[in-house]
Amino acid sequence: MSEAILTPRARPARRTAPRGAALGKIFEGLCFSAATALLVALGGLLVSLLVGGWPAIRKFGFGFLTTATWNPVTDVYGAAGPIVGALTTAGVALVIALPIAGGVAFFLTELCPAPLRGPIGTAVELLAGIPSIVYGMWGLFVFAPLFSRFVQAPLMMAAKPGSLLEKLTAGVPNGSGILSASIILAIMILPFMAATLRELLLTVPAAVRESAYGLGATTAEVVMSVTLPYVRTGAIGAVMLGLGRALGETMAVTFIIGNAHGLPSSMFDSGSTIASTIANEFTEASTPMHTAALMALGLVLFVITFIVLGLARLMLRASAVKS
């Protein structure tokens, strides 16, 4: 007995592996495969669009992007109309939503009385989650009649024949069209952008803001020259995320854009976006070439949003690393 205590037993040559260690490798492998499945999904998405759209890409070549004839009857397709429509509506939506989202975010971080800050902030975040089909329905049934009566008709009446305004406001004043779709898109991305900007502004250290106020800066100066520059990269990323959303949005747009092919010629003209064209025509595509053209259109949307979202994520990440 005592001997056993005094002379240490020879150490086992190898530590026995804990029970279930073999399972560990399997578990890690399973986790790894799940992560790889994500990669496969995104790759598969790209490949399937490429394969599906290939007949159209081969037939129309680069002209697919630059011509505006979209004719299922003669089976000739050019995507310039939907592409221009998507870029225009998303761009205009961003121009409308950005100052408003910024104003809301500044109000919530700098001006709002403390008891209201939480509730309004939460409300904005909750609204960001409302499904886009609700915005689309509201646009069609509530917004469009009002817009037609109080904006389109008066503007068209006021436009002098031959003036620029007349050109811009040409069309049928039925409440739908490019500008209406842009406004609905703007309302849809507004809560999302405001919530993201607010979150970014909250990351500015109190000491930075307070020292600016301590130097006698006004609220406007603190926001414009201290807090906003502090989160600049992240803010641009957040804006581009909003742009990505607007570009790929289907439901909010399809209800109200008018769904006409070809290049829109005025603010009130009917148009289409890439997503709305696919949503409207895909199940009713009459010929294989029609399906292929819609797939190719999807590929164009994929490439555009991938670039926008990629830049957005890189900028948001750069800003996260800094703070």
Added chain:
Amino acid sequence: MSAPAIRLARRRAADIVFKAFCLVVTIVALAALTAILWSLLSQGLGGLDLDVFTRSTPAPGSKGGLANAIAGSVMMCALAMVLALFVGVLAGTWLAEYAGRSAYGAVVRFLNDMLLSAPSILVGLFVYEILVAPFHGFSGFAGAVALALLAVPVIVRTTEDVLSLQAATLREAGVALGAPYSFVVRQILWRSARSGLLTGALLAFARISGETAPLLFTALNNQFFSLNLTHPTASLPVVIFNFALSAYDDWRRLAWAGALLIAATVLAVTIVARIVAREPKRS
């Protein structure tokens, strides 16, 4: 007035303009969003009766409800969540626990972020190509897979985030007791991150329950009540889309009722998710 005094007055004026602008746009934004919720409530509540839950979508002019669409949505969302939780939690766990700073981990993380905000209609096209076209038929399964693809990135993101927040001492304590790492992950980390994982699942559910675009050409639609996911399956968003664009007043009324149902579900789930997420801080 002296020059500095003029400059001060100018700065103050700019400040007042700025504050007024912020206040006005906040009021405008809140008013617009309140208007949307208001029309949703006023138009939707009128059409919301017991028939909505017990009868299937009607032919124009006859009585009916949304029972088939509600059942289809519930089934597809449930199946999508099962698929998405399985893949999403494992992938998120890999990113948080095994990927470290590896380049492959960074790539997966980046692509997950891309998938998180990819246009949902493209996911619909993808699933059409792999699950609808080869089998010559729209099906509820295809719809569920499309929804799962939209839910996975949300779950991956939240899983990775909550696991990364768990204390390193927790992992070390588990390993020091002799447990294999996979056991530590499953029995200790997942358990202590439970409320965070649940939050992720709820947020993912809130996201997919209102998605329309990916279902349009995967699950398509079905006029009749059916629990068979191998057939075209009705869903609330698609029925709302079709009915809202129709010319019939009773269809439009049902569309508003359906929109109210979806929006209320999404809001309720999001609120529950926020409450769950807040819980651990209290203890």
